[in-house]
Amino acid sequence: MDLSAINPILLLASLMVAATPIILAAVGELVVERAGVLNLGVEGMMITGAVCGFIVAVNTGSPLLGFIGAAIGGAVLSMLFGFLTQFLLSNQVATGLALTLFGLGLSALMGQSYIGIKAPEFPDWHIPVLGDIPVIGPIVFQHDPMVYVGLAIVVAVWAFLKFSRAGLILRAVGENHEAAHALGYHVIRVRMLAIMFGGACAGLGGAYLSLVRVPQWTEGMTAGAGWIALAIVVFASWKPMRLLLGAYLFGGVTVLQLNLQAAGMAIPVEYLSMSPYLATIAVLVIMRAGRAPGSLGQSFHASR
Amino acid sequence: MLMLEKRPQPSKAWTLAAPLLAVVLTMICGGLLFAALGKAPVETIRTIFFDPLFSEFAWFYRPQLLIKGAPLALIAIGLSFGFRAGIWNIGAEGQYIVGAICGAAVGLAFYPTESFLIFPLMVIAGILGGVVWAMIPGILKVKFGTNEILVSLMLVYVAEQLLASMALGTLRNPEGMGFPGSRNLAKYDSASSWISENAGMHWGVVAAFIAVIFAYVILSRHQFGFNVRLAGQSPRAARFAGVNPKLLVLVCMGISGGLAGAAGLFEVAGPAGQISIDFNVGYGFTAIIVAFLGRLHPIGILLAAGLMALTYIGGEIAQSNLGLPGAAIQLMQGMLLFFLLMVDVLTNYRLRFGKGATV
Numbered sequence: 219m220d221l222s223a224i225n226p227i228l229l230l231a232s233l234m235v236a237a238t239p240i241i242l243a244a245v246g247e248l249v250v251e252r253a254g255v256l257n258l259g260v261e262g263m264m265i266t267g268a269v270c271g272f273i274v275a276v277n278t279g280s281p282l283l284g285f286i287g288a289a290i291g292g293a294v295l296s297m298l299f300g301f302l303t304q305f306l307l308s309n310q311v312a313t314g315l316a317l318t319l320f321g322l323g324l325s326a327l328m329g330q331s332y333i334g335i336k337a338p339e340f341p342d343w344h345i346p347v348l349g350d351i352p353v354i355g356p357i358v359f360q361h362d363p364m365v366y367v368g369l370a371i372v373v374a375v376w377a378f379l380k381f382s383r384a385g386l387i388l389r390a391v392g393e394n395h396e397a398a399h400a401l402g403y404h405v406i407r408v409r410m411l412a413i414m415f416g417g418a419c420a421g422l423g424g425a426y427l428s429l430v431r432v433p434q435w436t437e438g439m440t441a442g443a444g445w446i447a448l449a450i451v452v453f454a455s456w457k458p459m460r461l462l463l464g465a466y467l468f469g470g471v472t473v474l475q476l477n478l479q480a481a482g483m484a485i486p487v488e489y490l491s492m493s494p495y496l497a498t499i500a501v502l503v504i505m506r507a508g509r510a511p512g513s514l515g516q517s518f519h520a521s522r
Numbered sequence: 523m524l525m526l527e528k529r530p531q532p533s534k535a536w537t538l539a540a541p542l543l544a545v546v547l548t549m550i551c552g553g554l555l556f557a558a559l560g561k562a563p564v565e566t567i568r569t570i571f572f573d574p575l576f577s578e579f580a581w582f583y584r585p586q587l588l589i590k591g592a593p594l595a596l597i598a599i600g601l602s603f604g605f606r607a608g609i610w611n612i613g614a615e616g617q618y619i620v621g622a623i624c625g626a627a628v629g630l631a632f633y634p635t636e637s638f639l640i641f642p643l644m645v646i647a648g649i650l651g652g653v654v655w656a657m658i659p660g661i662l663k664v665k666f667g668t669n670e671i672l673v674s675l676m677l678v679y680v681a682e683q684l685l686a687s688m689a690l691g692t693l694r695n696p697e698g699m700g701f702p703g704s705r706n707l708a709k710y711d712s713a714s715s716w717i718s719e720n721a722g723m724h725w726g727v728v729a730a731f732i733a734v735i736f737a738y739v740i741l742s743r744h745q746f747g748f749n750v751r752l753a754g755q756s757p758r759a760a761r762f763a764g765v766n767p768k769l770l771v772l773v774c775m776g777i778s779g780g781l782a783g784a785a786g787l788f789e790v791a792g793p794a795g796q797i798s799i800d801f802n803v804g805y806g807f808t809a810i811i812v813a814f815l816g817r818l819h820p821i822g823i824l825l826a827a828g829l830m831a832l833t834y835i836g837g838e839i840a841q842s843n844l845g846l847p848g849a850a851i852q853l854m855q856g857m858l859l860f861f862l863l864m865v866d867v868l869t870n871y872r873l874r875f876g877k878g879a880t881v
Contacts, residue, residue, distance in 0.1 A: 258671065298860070302860070302863055302864055306863075306864055306866075306867040307526070307867060307870070307871065308863040308864065308866060308867065309863070311610055311671070312814060312859075312863055313860075313863050315612060315810055315859075316811075316856060316859040316860050316863060317860075319807060319810075319811065319852075319855065319856040319859065320853065320856030320857065320859070320860060321856075322852065322856070323849055323850075323851075323852035323853030323854075323855065323856045324849075324853050324856070326847075326848075326849030326852060326853075327847055327849035327850055327852075327853050330847055330849065437849075441679065442675070442676070442678075442679045445672060445675050445676065446676075448672060449669075449672045449676070452669060452672070486687055486691065488683040488684065488686045488687035488690075489683070489687065491683045492679070492680045492683045492684070495676040495677070495679045495680050496676075496680060498672075498676050499658075499662070499668075499672075499673050499676050499677070502662075502668045502669065502672060502673060503662055503666050503668050519526065519528065
């Protein structure tokens with residue numbers, strides 16, 4: 219084994235890339251859960267976003283349009299979940315699972331003729347001044363634009379939940395939907411919007427995998443990333459900024475094990491590949507979750 | 523305007539009718555999907571749902587129904603206990619894999635000795651493997667309050683890697699010329715789970731029927747079954763009735779893990795034959811659909827497992843005869859669960875028309 223082959227700067231830089239799909243999917247789910255809805259279909263929305271984004275990007279040649287397509291794809295799929303859970307009052311756990319199974323099948327069907335094609339690349343861009351700083355430059359400021367879009371969304375969500383009136387309403391709906399309803403807020407409308415935002419973010423996260431990280435389409439390519447995103451929301455105690463910590467921790471483990479595989483460590487490859495999932499479990503155990511939103515996972519039915 | 527009004531009690535008629543309506547809706551939507559894919563919709567639906575049972579080659583497909591249905595029924599029966607009590611073990615796929623690995627390992631350890639004791643030992647190992655794998659999320663939930671959904675699911679991915687490592691390393695056939703995969707257990711008499719290969723009968727089919735009967739008795743006649751149902755409907759009432767919620771979590775996880783592990787063992791020692799990288803085909807996830815479609819009721823699960831097995835077999839026929847993509851079947855199975863959840867609103871709510879209906 220040759221540990222010196224691992225370049226710490228490259229390692230930290232690829233950590234940010236590895237964490238981005240998780241950040242995108244998790245921040246969307248965080249908003250959904252803060253509105254009191256538990257959507258376990260993140261994996262299904264992510265993979266649908268991955269295939270939608272890939273198809274749009276290949277056909278238009280523009281990764282940007284691909285990401286937009288992925289967000290729309292994810293949001294449309296999430297509306298199916300929203301319709302069932304909010305209007306037909308179905309069980310959220312079961313419906314989320316159904317969404318994942320459905321999304322996996324749907325994406326496999328849609329992506330059939332796109333296997334083995336390479337995705338169009340983002341045009342090279344360079345952030346002036348910041349990108350030229352030694353050490354920090356390559357780690358933080360030499361990535362594709364979506365890395366920063368992900369971070370921007372996290373900051374925006376944080377500000378939205380903390381400072382805006384709409385964010386306050388969203389939190390009220392999530393904490394106690396009966397009270398929010400009594401105050402005259404439209405519980406279902408708020409939740410539908412949150413669910414769609416979650417779907418769009420999950421779609422973006424999926425597209426980041428198929429367009430930037432891999433960049434190819436393969437069946438089942440999200441490989442549990444959506445579930446890890448769900449775990450990270452719990453880890454973050456439903457707080458946007460802590461979400462970054464969780465995602466980078468996860469990204470770190472992923473990147474480190476890939477590097478160790480490449481460096482030819484004595485542990486078999488399969489055991490190294492387990493480590494991100496084991497790390498997620500360990501994190502769930504060690505970090506006692508904070509208080510979940512009060513109405514999380516409960517259906518709301520106003521008429522009585 | 524259309525309004526929903528909560529029924530004082532779930533409608534019995536709709537409880538039975540909802541799965542049937544969901545199947546019909548799935549057939550209609552599936553037909554539209556097939557038409558969109560450029561296949562003749564009616565012919566494709568007929569190929570999937572009727573040909574395996576009634577065509578001239580049905581004698582060949584009917585045994586397959588038992589082979590595909592048995593693991594689905596076995597896993598779904600186990601899941602139904604937890605689902606009723608609000609304990610969501612969705613990592614049955616992982617428990618299925620680990621059960622198969624443990625059971626196969628015991629069988630391979632005895633190779634080439636012949637003894638009638640080997641197969642029972644394998645079954646025990648398979649069950650224990652599944653139980654241990656399911657106990658991880660169970661104990662973590664009880665001790666640390668971690669979410670069993672996420673942990674059990676993470677362990678599926680861990681189990682898949684473990685399976686790869688076993689197929690490529692520890693359990694690889696030493697006479698297999700370096701190819702991945704273990705010795706063929708189905709061809710090793712003492713370890714084979716086949717009773718009659720031509721009839722599709724193996725011990726997993728027998729176990730599935732026994733599980734259905736046991737589950738039926740336990741749920742309808744036994745104190746434990748009552749506790750499970752009570753905990754699902756009202757956790758607070760269950761606590762006053764003296765139900766230990768932690769014990770309930772462990773027992774429900776144990777039952778589902780054990781049955782999933784057993785299903786894995788019967789599969790690896792019979793229809794699959796060997797531990798290989800692509801041994802698992804998603805039965806653990808499809809069983810979730812089976813459990814819901816069967817209304818978490820043992821008899822219902824048996825019927826639902828038969829129906830899902832039918833879509834697997836019919837899907838394969840449609841794939842080879844009509845060129846239907848395999849993913850379309852997977853999509854249709856997901857659609858079925860969606861429609862079921864959608865129709866289920868009628869079980870718990872009444873539809874009312876007009877504005878003043880819900881005052």
